[in-house]
Amino acid sequence: MTEASDHPDFTPYDKPAGGWGSMRSLAEIIPREGNAPWVARELVRQNKADGFACVSCAWAKPANAHPAEFCENGAKATAWELTSHRATADFFISHRVAELREWRDYGLEELGRLTTPLRYHAATDRYLPIPWDVAFAEIGAELRQLDPKSVVFYASGRASLETSYMYALFARLFGSQNLPDSSNMCHETTSVALKKTIGVPVGTVKLEDFEHCDAILFFGQNVGSNSPRLLHPLRDAVKRGCRIVTFNPLVERGLERFTDPQNPVEMLTGGETRISCQYHQVRAGGDIAVLMGLAKYLIEADDAGRPLLDHAFIAEHTHGFDAFAAAARATTWDAIEAASGLPRADIGAAAEVYATADRAILIYGMGLTQHVHAIENVEMVVNLALLRGNIGREGAGLCPVRGHSNVQGQRTVGISEKPELVPLDRLAEQYGFEPPREKGVNTVEACEGILDGSIRAFVGLGGNFLRAIPDTARMEPAWAKMKLTVHVATKLNRGHLVPGEVSYILPCLGRTEKDVQATGPQAVSIEDSTSCIHGSVGERPPASPDLLSEPAIVAALAKATLEPNPKVPWDEWVGDYARVRDAIEATYPDKFKDFNARMFTPGGFYKGNKARQRVFETESGKAEFNVPAMLDAAGFDDAPGRFRLITLRSNDQFNTTVYGYHDRFRGVKGTRDVLFMSPADMAEHGYAEGDAVVLTGDHKDGLPRRLEGLKVHEYALPKGCIAAYYPEANVLMPVGHHAEQSGVPAAKSVPVRVAHA
Numbered sequence: 001m002t003e004a005s006d007h008p009d010f011t012p013y014d015k016p017a018g019g020w021g022s023m024r025s026l027a028e029i030i031p032r033e034g035n036a037p038w039v040a041r042e043l044v045r046q047n048k049a050d051g052f053a054c055v056s057c058a059w060a061k062p063a064n065a066h067p068a069e070f071c072e073n074g075a076k077a078t079a080w081e082l083t084s085h086r087a088t089a090d091f092f093i094s095h096r097v098a099e100l101r102e103w104r105d106y107g108l109e110e111l112g113r114l115t116t117p118l119r120y121h122a123a124t125d126r127y128l129p130i131p132w133d134v135a136f137a138e139i140g141a142e143l144r145q146l147d148p149k150s151v152v153f154y155a156s157g158r159a160s161l162e163t164s165y166m167y168a169l170f171a172r173l174f175g176s177q178n179l180p181d182s183s184n185m186c187h188e189t190t191s192v193a194l195k196k197t198i199g200v201p202v203g204t205v206k207l208e209d210f211e212h213c214d215a216i217l218f219f220g221q222n223v224g225s226n227s228p229r230l231l232h233p234l235r236d237a238v239k240r241g242c243r244i245v246t247f248n249p250l251v252e253r254g255l256e257r258f259t260d261p262q263n264p265v266e267m268l269t270g271g272e273t274r275i276s277c278q279y280h281q282v283r284a285g286g287d288i289a290v291l292m293g294l295a296k297y298l299i300e301a302d303d304a305g306r307p308l309l310d311h312a313f314i315a316e317h318t319h320g321f322d323a324f325a326a327a328a329r330a331t332t333w334d335a336i337e338a339a340s341g342l343p344r345a346d347i348g349a350a351a352e353v354y355a356t357a358d359r360a361i362l363i364y365g366m367g368l369t370q371h372v373h374a375i376e377n378v379e380m381v382v383n384l385a386l387l388r389g390n391i392g393r394e395g396a397g398l399c400p401v402r403g404h405s406n407v408q409g410q411r412t413v414g415i416s417e418k419p420e421l422v423p424l425d426r427l428a429e430q431y432g433f434e435p436p437r438e439k440g441v442n443t444v445e446a447c448e449g450i451l452d453g454s455i456r457a458f459v460g461l462g463g464n465f466l467r468a469i470p471d472t473a474r475m476e477p478a479w480a481k482m483k484l485t486v487h488v489a490t491k492l493n494r495g496h497l498v499p500g501e502v503s504y505i506l507p508c509l510g511r512t513e514k515d516v517q518a519t520g521p522q523a524v525s526i527e528d529s530t531s532c533i534h535g536s537v538g539e540r541p542p543a544s545p546d547l548l549s550e551p552a553i554v555a556a557l558a559k560a561t562l563e564p565n566p567k568v569p570w571d572e573w574v575g576d577y578a579r580v581r582d583a584i585e586a587t588y589p590d591k592f593k594d595f596n597a598r599m600f601t602p603g604g605f606y607k608g609n610k611a612r613q614r615v616f617e618t619e620s621g622k623a624e625f626n627v628p629a630m631l632d633a634a635g636f637d638d639a640p641g642r643f644r645l646i647t648l649r650s651n652d653q654f655n656t657t658v659y660g661y662h663d664r665f666r667g668v669k670g671t672r673d674v675l676f677m678s679p680a681d682m683a684e685h686g687y688a689e690g691d692a693v694v695l696t697g698d699h700k701d702g703l704p705r706r707l708e709g710l711k712v713h714e715y716a717l718p719k720g721c722i723a724a725y726y727p728e729a730n731v732l733m734p735v736g737h738h739a740e741q742s743g744v745p746a747a748k749s750v751p752v753r754v755a756h757a
């Protein structure tokens, strides 16, 4: 295991992603959680039709699974959940919360699984054990005294469809639409932009499309660390002759080279597949310009008589082409080069790959969604796809790579602050109540409400909200003023350590664990990034006899808070999750037809996607071209001494969960206190490798923000762009610095200044 070290090691990693490196990494992970024998056994069940759905990312799970259908990071997530370490009642009795607040994220979660419900005891500054029934009764009593509009019901994207449906219903029966989700920090940009442009809030590709595409354009998604199982279809596509072009400020190893750890020949011969045929280090926030350049190239070549546009598709299925084409023609290459940081020739070379591909897939991640002008980023991806009819046919389409394993599914079953996305009339009829109709708060609005005192209580279904949000140092004191905080969680994290006036931690089963209820062992379900729904069965004995399942906790909270409603059979639902699935099917008959019968279909069952059929349910009834009002997504001007800070995930973390201190592909071992800076910026600003620096915020709101303790590390980045790890860098991100329209915090270009410490 790699712990933090006073003598960190920076040796550039010269090996491909996958391969022996990932095997060695696995050999490190399993012993570190003290759980060797059964983790290995469980890993074989991961992502299989009769097994459990990985708790890490949301990438698709194939029908014909590999013998080992998991990746290094999925294995870490499983080992993390199945750890033999325990955060026991005795531990909490002997540690003050103020003391634990000094620990790093890594140390807190390394304590292991929570074992018993806890209530904060202010007089001794400790979390102390409490019986479940007392916890539920007290929380219910607190909630009943609060205005429902002042309570936030957050969900991190991991809880199952069954739990999520019950949770959203609980919030609405209580009278609150305040249902922000981790996707508010993530792919909400996708949900807003795709809904507006193609009529569905999700991507259009399925796994089999990767067998037919001729080109893939990759924007701001780090496949090697964050969705490594996607490397298999990518490698197979490249072997078939598919060409991949990548746009990313950092050279990410998984996008460069890959060795398939499941392939004995590649493993033994050291064979590797070069993933990207072109790799363009775009400036952070430069993608609108890149995409405009690609579009301009195609449109002008087509104008000149080379037939590159799919005019039949454009005429039949799209709206707004003329205005967009005019804008692309009018945009100068000088402006495109300045905003993207890339030479015209490079953009032309990429355009040629796209132009000569009969079918292309466009993949993107947080590098596009977390900017002030993130919506324009995604709209530009759509524009480019529409130009060549790359939506709604085999081997082509849009592929936003989602984060948490069920983040897309939570939105599907009603966790949303936006009333128009939820069938409220049907819920009203099904459960005989009048649901709230006004918009609830999203993540950023919840932060604003906590800052101004209008939000009085926070209930969290998983996650680490207070650590994942922007402006963490500003948020913590305001957070502590809330009346009530309740966290349903598997492990202790920093968010729990800033208690409100009354605070509870409710420990739950993980997805890998056996969940036995009145009718016997239960299964749950999740939706992957490609809209396929999978059943999942846990088999390990629970980490503690005192844990409850997430559905049981949600039902008990609801019963303690709400008047009884004969139409909402909480107990029956907890006794048999199949009855929750019946209820989901009744609310969403199109998407979940025969839910119980189909949930274990190998490869998942497909929820369906109209855009894939070229039915675009937009305002105009057609797919929409959009003209961006700017070329730079950053949302602030360049100024002398102002940098664009990219906040990054290492290869050894899952969001705020830090597994260790080894960012293998970036060659960083033993530390996370790193500021990645280009050699050109180091020379210009007078920094040497290892120099200690202070970062300060440089946002137009003028509020003071500061991060100390980082050391400069030379790294290939475009000039003016620097990078540091999330969540440590979140103190520098203003709450007000978020995507317009989607509200996603703009974590991929934060305006900051750097100084010697």
Ligand SMILES: Nc1nc2c(c(=O)[nH]1)N[C@H]1C(S)=C(S)[C@@H](COP(=O)(O)OP(=O)(O)OC[C@H]3O[C@@H](n4cnc5c(=O)[nH]c(N)nc54)[C@H](O)[C@@H]3O)O[C@H]1N2
Pocket: 056, 057, 058, 073, 186, 187, 219, 220, 221, 222, 223, 225, 226, 227, 247, 248, 249, 250, 252, 282, 283, 284, 285, 286, 287, 364, 365, 366, 367, 368, 401, 402, 403, 404, 646, 647, 648, 649, 651, 653, 654, 655, 748
């Ligand atoms: N192991 C592991 N797996 C995970 C997670 C994890 O933390 N660990 N998190 C999960 C979650 S919730 C999510 S949302 C996903 C996140 O997965 P990704 O979408 O891959 O998110 P990031 O790693 O934050 O950043 C993606 C990439 O964007 C690049 N980038 C930054 N700025 C720009 C830009 O302006 N333009 C372009 N083109 N690129 C840019 C960065 O260099 C980085 O390579 O992964 C999920 N899977």
Ligand SMILES: Nc1nc2c(c(=O)[nH]1)N[C@H]1C(S)=C(S)[C@@H](COP(=O)(O)OP(=O)(O)OC[C@H]3O[C@@H](n4cnc5c(=O)[nH]c(N)nc54)[C@H](O)[C@@H]3O)O[C@H]1N2
Pocket: 109, 156, 157, 158, 159, 182, 183, 185, 186, 187, 366, 370, 403, 404, 461, 462, 463, 464, 465, 468, 469, 488, 489, 490, 491, 492, 493, 508, 509, 510, 511, 550, 647, 648, 649, 654, 655, 656, 657, 726, 727, 729, 730, 733, 747
């Ligand atoms: N600067 C910056 N900030 C970011 C990002 C970024 O790229 N840069 N990315 C954003 C993104 S994409 C996301 S999705 C958010 C992540 O925000 P969250 O989803 O809120 O955070 P996580 O770190 O995934 O949550 C980890 C915690 O979840 C709990 N947990 C784990 N498994 C379970 C379970 O099965 N049940 C329950 N009830 N709890 C469980 C554990 O207690 C663990 O401590 O962060 C966002 N913040």
Ligand SMILES: [Mo]
Pocket: 182, 183, 185, 186, 187, 402, 403, 404
């Ligand atoms: Mo995410």
